[in-house]
Amino acid sequence: MTFLIWRLHRAHAIVSAVVIAAVTALIVSTGIAIANSYHHAVMNCSVNHAGCGSIGLTVFGSNGVFTSLVQDLVMAFPLVLGIVWGAPLVPREFEANTEDFAWTQGVTRRRWVLTNLGWALLVAAAWGGALAALFTWWRGPDNAVDGPVKFTYFDVQGVAPIAYTVFAMALGIAAGALFRRVVPAILATLVVFPAVRIVTALYFRPLFAVSQNVPPRAGAGTPPLSWSLFADILSSKTEHITYLPASRFWPVQGVESGIFLVLALALAIFTYWSVTTRDA
Amino acid sequence: MCSGAPEPDEDFLASVGFLAQEIPLYRQLSAAEHLRIGAHLNRSWDAAAAGQRLTALRVPLDRPVHSLSGGQRAQVALSLALAKRPRVLLLDEPLAALDPLARREFLTSPADVTLDGDVTVVLSSHLVHDLERVCNHLILLTASRVRLCADIDDVLGDHRMLVGPRRSTAELERLFTVVKATQTQCQSRVLARIDGPVLDPAWEVSEVGLEDTILAYMSEDQAVTAGPLSIAGGTA
Numbered sequence: 001m002t003f004l005i006w007r008l009h010r011a012h013a014i015v016s017a018v019v020i021a022a023v024t025a026l027i028v029s030t031g032i033a034i035a036n037s038y039h040h041a042v043m044n045c046s047v048n049h050a051g052c053g054s055i056g057l058t059v060f061g062s063n064g065v066f067t068s069l070v071q072d073l074v075m076a077f078p079l080v081l082g083i084v085w086g087a088p089l090v091p092r093e094f095e096a097n098t099e100d101f102a103w104t105q106g107v108t109r110r111r112w113v114l115t116n117l118g119w120a121l122l123v124a125a126a127w128g129g130a131l132a133a134l135f136t137w138w139r140g141p142d143n144a145v146d147g148p149v150k151f152t153y154f155d156v157q158g159v160a161p162i163a164y165t166v167f168a169m170a171l172g173i174a175a176g177a178l179f180r181r182v183v184p185a186i187l188a189t190l191v192v193f194p195a196v197r198i199v200t201a202l203y204f205r206p207l208f209a210v211s212q213n214v215p216p217r218a219g220a221g222t223p224p225l226s227w228s229l230f231a232d233i234l235s236s237k238t239e240h241i242t243y244l245p246a247s248r249f250w251p252v253q254g255v256e257s258g259i260f261l262v263l264a265l266a267l268a269i270f271t272y273w274s275v276t277t278r279d280a
Numbered sequence: 281m282c283s284g285a286p287e288p289d290e291d292f293l294a295s296v297g298f299l300a301q302e303i304p305l306y307r308q309l310s311a312a313e314h315l316r317i318g319a320h321l322n323r324s325w326d327a328a329a330a331g332q333r334l335t336a337l338r339v340p341l342d343r344p345v346h347s348l349s350g351g352q353r354a355q356v357a358l359s360l361a362l363a364k365r366p367r368v369l370l371l372d373e374p375l376a377a378l379d380p381l382a383r384r385e386f387l388t389s390p391a392d393v394t395l396d397g398d399v400t401v402v403l404s405s406h407l408v409h410d411l412e413r414v415c416n417h418l419i420l421l422t423a424s425r426v427r428l429c430a431d432i433d434d435v436l437g438d439h440r441m442l443v444g445p446r447r448s449t450a451e452l453e454r455l456f457t458v459v460k461a462t463q464t465q466c467q468s469r470v471l472a473r474i475d476g477p478v479l480d481p482a483w484e485v486s487e488v489g490l491e492d493t494i495l496a497y498m499s500e501d502q503a504v505t506a507g508p509l510s511i512a513g514g515t516a
Contacts, residue, residue, distance in 0.1 A: 003320040007313065008306065096307060100300035101357075105321035106293050106364070 001107055001115040012085055020127065023077075024134060027070055031138035034067070038141035055145055067142070074135050074156040078168035079193050081124055086172020087185035089116060090275065094180040099280050113275040117268050120169050128165025132157060147225025147246045151201055154227075158253040163260035168193050170264035170271070177274040196263070200256060208252050211242045294323055297366030301373040303357045307346040311339060311356045315363065322364050330363040337385075351382025358389055371403040375410060383407070387414050408491045418490075420497055427497045432490065439493045442470040442483040451480070460496040471496040 006013075038055070045052035093099040103109050136157040139148065148154060155161070171193055176185040206229050216239035222228040223245060230242035244252070305314060311334055315327045334341060339352045348356065354374055361369055375383045387410055405411055411418075418435055420428035428435065439459070442452070446468050449461045457473040471488060478485050 001321065004317050007309070007317060097300065097302040097304040098306055100298065100302065100304040101306070101360070102321075104293065104296070104298040105318060106290055106323050107321045108288055108290055108293065110288075 001111060002119070004102070005116060005119050009085070016081075016084075016127070020130070023070075023073055023131070026073070027131075027134045027138050030067070030070055031134075031140075034138070034141050038144070070135075070138065071152060071156060074131055074161070075152065077131055078124075078128060078161070078165040079189070081127065081165060082168030082172035082189045082193060083186050085120060085123075086169045087176050087189050088182045089120060089173050090176040090271070091180050091182040091185055095182060103280060109276050110272075113272055117170075117173065117271060120173060121166050121264070121268065124165045124169035125162050128162040131165075132159065132161035135161070143225075147227070148249050149225070149227040149244045149246050149252070151205075151227065154205070154249070154252070155197075155201065158249065160253045160257050160260070163257035163264070164197065167196075167260040167264040167267075170267040174267035174271045174274075177271045200259065204259075205252055205256065206242070206244065208248050208255075209242050209244045210248075211240065213238045213240050215239070290323070294364070295367045297361035297364045297369040299354075299357050299361045299369075299371045299374050301376055303350075303353050303374070303377065305345045305353060305357055305360075308344050310342050310344055311348075311359075312341040314345070314356065314360055315341075318360055318363055324365050326363050326365055330359040333359050333362070349382070350377050351379065351386065354378060354382065354386055355389070358386070365399075367399060369399055369401045371401065373405055374403075375405050375407055383410060408494055412490045420494060422498055428494075435493060436487070436490060438473050438475065439488050440472060440474050440478070441486045441488045441492070442468075442472060442478060443486070444468055444480075444483040447482075452483075459493070460499060 041055040044050050045055060093102055102112060139153065139157050142153070143157075146153065148157060155164070168189070172185065172189045175188040175192070176182070179185045179188065209227075209229050211230075213234070215237060216233055222231070222241050222243040225246040227244040228241070229244065230240075232240045234240050306317075309317075312331070315330055319325045319327055331341060334355060337352075337355050339348065339355050345353055345356055354377070358371075358374065361371075375386065378386060403411065403415060412432065416432055418428065418430060418432050419426060430438075444467070446463055446466050449458055449468065449470055452458055452470055452472060456475065459471045459473060461468065461470045463469075470483075471493065
């Protein structure tokens with residue numbers, strides 16, 4: 001089975017490896033540039049007592065384009081994997097009628113689907129993990145200045161990207177098993193993955209926020225490095241603020257990873273059911 | 281094996297070879313790569329024999345199968361089905377897409393195979409004439425029902441065309457199985473399955489070919505429900 005999977009996905013694997021290498025090169029080169037300007041800015045501040053208030057601006061002003069480019073690439077990576085590998089996995093057999101070959105050899109459909117799911121999800125986890133590790137390092141200076149919990153900052157580092165990638169892969173495969181056609185499977189993945197991610201990030205993640213009344217201060221009412229969600233001036237003496245503190249980064253990462261892994265498991269079970277019970 | 285739905289376990293899969301109508305192959309892979317994949321997916325796999333078979337047929341082993349002709353692709357798929365060394369080989373209308381020459385070449389293959397080993401080939405097709413040469417047992421299905429199940433020699437031996445002056449076929453129906461009767465203004469033509477001599481001298485009795493017999497069974501059923509014809513020829 002593994003040989004068949006390797007032979008059929010060899011081209012995918014090579015192209016993906018090239019893409020990963022290119023993205024890695026981009027992350028490493030821009031990461032080093034960002035780290036250098038960060039260290040210069042910090043040195044300038046501590047030695048010359050200059051520019052201490054604008055470290056963020058100094059560092060990211062010069063790297064802004066790359067920062068957002070890299071960030072977007074890493075955000076889109078799970079979706080790309082789900083579309084390129086996940087969605088066509090089952091339909092490519094049906095569209096070429098090769099399920100009549102693959103499913104009539106000495107390997108049961110059960111083993112076919114479990115081996116395919118196993119490898120696809122394992123590769124998704126490995127690549128998601130590799131990118132997340134690189135990007136966590138890349139964001140070091142930015143985390144120090146801006147914190148890790150803001151929307152889009154949170155989503156590209158830590159362990160959650162691994163779960164997102166596994167989910168995207170499982171979603172693509174399940175959509176393929178459902179429709180048995182490549183194009184509808186890709187479209188479904190394109191719609192459902194961003195929808196679930198956005199709903200989770202914007203509506204579920206804020207459930208972990210902290211709400212408190214503070215004396216209103218000009219500008220920064222919320223603690224540094226946190227994700228400010230809501231601010232309402234109640235009176236001249238109190239302001240009600242809601243924010244996700246940086247200290248909750250790991251708990252929220254854990255919970256969100258759990259949610260996406262459970263969703264991925266449910267989709268994998270659906271795929272197993274669909275492949276083993278529906279007529280060819 | 282024919283009672284109830286087969287259990288999809290590996291023993292069952294190992295004993296059945298299957299070649300579908302669409303000739304399922306991975307377009308971008310070569311015959312040799314298919315043979316390597318098959319070796320990984322099956323317990324018993326005779327890649328050497330399959331390779332020799334294809335070489336003898338001058339089918340290139342190293343080219344992607346999408347660059348082969350329809351007949352060559354069918355041969356690759358058949359060789360893969362045979363490499364499994366199945367006990368039963370199911371060929372589901374493999375001839376449909378082939379030109380007459382390729383069809384004839386292809387049809388000699390199952391016959392050769394059955395000479396070598398203990399394998400039953402079940403071949404379904406609409407092309408009656410082709411099957412007559414290679415099969416020795418016939419199962420005729422119309423609308424999913426078995427209409428006829430017999431050795432081809434017996435089918436040919438048992439069926440006769442009876443032509444005589446126009447008259448009722450009631451007497452014949454009492455003695456034999458009338459498959460199809462057509463009445464013209466002055467003539468009766470009856471295709472019947474007979475198991476004894478036709479004694480009435482008014483009937484002129486002649487032998488009838490396999491195709492006509494099958495068509496008679498089909499047209500008889502067509503009044504009720506039209507269904508596709510499938511013929512399974514078993515060579516054991």
